[in-house]
Amino acid sequence: MSTSFWLDRSPMQRKCSTYDAIVVGAGISGLSTAYWLQKEDPSLKIAIIEKTRLAFGASGRNAGFITCGSVEHFNRMIGKHGLEGATEIWRFAQENLRLLQQEIIRDQGTSLGFEQNGAYSLAAQANEFSELKSVSVTMGKLNIRTEVLEAPDVLKRVGARNFVGGIRYLDDASINPVALVRELAARVKVELFEGVEARAIEATPNGTRVLKTDAGDFEAPMILLNLNGYSAALHPWFEDKIYPTRGQCLMMAPVPRFMDAPCYANFYLDYFRQLPTGELLIGGFRQVEKASEVGVSDHVTGPIQNALHQFVLTHLPQFKNVPVTHRWSGVMGFARDGEPMVGSLPDDPQVFFAGGYTAHGIGFSFNTTKRLVDLVYGREVPRWLSARRFG
Ligand SMILES: Cc1cc2nc3c(=O)[nH]c(=O)nc-3n(C[C@H](O)[C@H](O)[C@H](O)COP(=O)(O)OP(=O)(O)OC[C@H]3O[C@@H](n4cnc5c(N)ncnc54)[C@H](O)[C@@H]3O)c2cc1C
Known part of the structure; x- marks a missing residue:
């Protein structure tokens, strides 16, 4: 297959070679991560690296249910987490919807297909x-x-x-999921690199991280993986945690x-x-x-x-x-236990991640990525959400 000049992904198109944060994956989770990072610190220079294009993964292929709870009936959640634990997860999803309405949907519900x-x-x-x-x-x-x-x-x-x-x-509630991701993309000030595949992450002697891609290297002090179902293809740690x-x-x-x-x-x-x-x-x-x-x-x-x-x-x-x-x-x-997770890689604490949404990423990811940013800034995250639960 031949490639035109215009479609070629030249790293020369970049505004800068180093960033404050690199987000990998441009689905609802990656865009939400960028949103909360920038809310925390509006001066951050953020790159988003996406193998295909915005919302081309599950975020653009789902049913658009904004569901509270889990993939199981509440009594079964209680069986797994106890009454207190199941209620905490349910409230977390309710909070996800409230945050989406407050921060993103606001008065634009109709244009986003929100009901x-x-x-x-x-x-x-x-x-x-x-x-x-x-x-x-x-x-x-x-x-x-x-x-x-x-x-x-x-x-x-x-x-x-x-x-x-x-x-x-x-x-x-329910929504048009692609309209939601596009709205998030319109809200963040980032450099989005579509058609760029992340291949590996390497540490540099000066303490930053280099994301190796098929369009060259991207460098930042932290990398945030939002690959959900694709996580294990980039790092083996996910192999027995996100299927x-x-x-x-x-x-x-x-x-x-x-x-x-x-x-x-x-x-x-x-x-x-x-x-x-x-x-x-x-x-x-x-x-x-x-x-x-x-x-x-x-x-x-x-x-x-x-x-x-x-x-x-x-x-x-x-x-x-x-x-x-x-x-x-x-x-x-x-996820192995059906609940989403945030954490950093055991072999590299500057590589953070969110994922394992288990068919409920629209219902969970906005709040999950808020907690991911809490983790980045040294704040506590709930035990059931932390990847530390896997030991
Ligand atoms: C058929 C279906 C129905 C669903 N229905 C619902 C629903 O009604 N409600 C609900 O809450 N959830 C639903 N879900 C689940 C929901 O869509 C996901 O949980 C959510 O979209 C996950 O978002 P994400 O951003 O984490 O992952 P994704 O949207 O999958 O984004 C990951 C991105 O990473 C990119 N990528 C992969 N590898 C690389 C790489 N090496 N380098 C760079 N980029 C890479 C991919 O191209 C992709 O764009 C459904 C899912 C499906 C498939």
């Missing part, structure tokens, strides 16, 4: 519904607002058939809107939402081909795409004769 209509967790089986009802009771005692829906209410609110019931989390995991989606052409908020089904494994413009986005069904849904390829596969379409026919007949317009996948970073 705060809550989100549903729907049950096709009685056992999941009874679990959800007990979740609602527990949450009520914690003043986390939910509402229980029987099958006819599900049909009325989201037009979905063949569910026995569900609950609605009243505070959840690249593929998620697939399907989009159907618009019909008049009947669904008032995004929905999860089948213990968070599957999800769908009707966009403000009427399209249906549906994703999930990794369980159909679990073994093949690992790694960093962004292909789609027949069995999962068929399962997604079958789900639509079973539960959302409004889309029965509607064409599929898009099929895609993205690479998520699943």
Whole structure:
């Protein structure tokens, strides 16, 4: 393949050769990291190094749910973290949404496709519904607002058939994730290098770090990795902590809107939402081909795409004769214990990182990267979020 002069990535285009901080990865996490760094110190010279282009990883391929909590029902989170720990994680995600609204979304919600209509967790089986009802009771005692829906209410609110019931989390929200990342990019004063791949990090005798890339060297006293599912490809420390995991989606052409908020089904494994413009986005069904849904390829596969379409026919007949317009996948970073992490590399304390968002980076990364910047500036971060929990 030949390369034109204009598309060539000449390091000569750089304004400077050294920076105060180098962020690697231009997804929501990398841009949020740059945002909080600059909020801490507006004079910082920051470079963002991105292998492809802005929001081209999972940040531009997700469903746009801004979900509180975790990838599990709250009672299961309690089983894992105890009541206090699970509540702390839930509050952290609530804070993520509050911070996004306060700092970025502000009064521009409509142009970012932002809506705060809550989100549903729907049950096709009685056992999941009874679990959800007990979740609602527990949450009520914690003043986390939910509402229980029987099958006819599900049909009325989201037009979905063949569910026995569900609950609605009243505070959840949704957004156009690419518009959000672009808005973040517009807010930060950084040099963004797209099409530049980070290959290695080296220490220099004067105490700085050099990021080796296919477009030359970048130097700074600190490097902040925001690679999520791609982390282990750059540094082996992530190999047994953040696993690249593929998620697939399907989009159907618009019909008049009947669904008032995004929905999860089948213990968070599957999800769908009707966009403000009427399209249906549906994703999930990794369980159909679990073994093949690992790694960093962004292909789609027949069995999962068929399962997604079958789900639509079973539960959302409004889309029965509607064409599929898009099929895609993205690479998520699943943490070993399901929770995001911030830290610095054990072999290099000047290389910081955030990741392991486990399918919830829109719901977690803005607050996570705020805590990453706390760590950079020597402030405490919660134990459950710190990578030190891995020893
Ligand atoms: C199908 C799907 C649906 C999802 N739905 C939701 C949802 O509804 N709500 C939610 O909260 N989360 C959802 N997620 C998860 C969410 O998208 C991620 O958690 C989030 O986008 C992670 O952001 P990030 O910036 O950490 O990673 P990414 O957006 O993946 O960004 C990492 C960037 O690093 C770049 N990169 C990789 N290697 C290098 C290198 N060597 N040098 C330079 N750059 C490099 C990549 O090109 C990429 O742009 C979903 C994910 C998928 C795939």
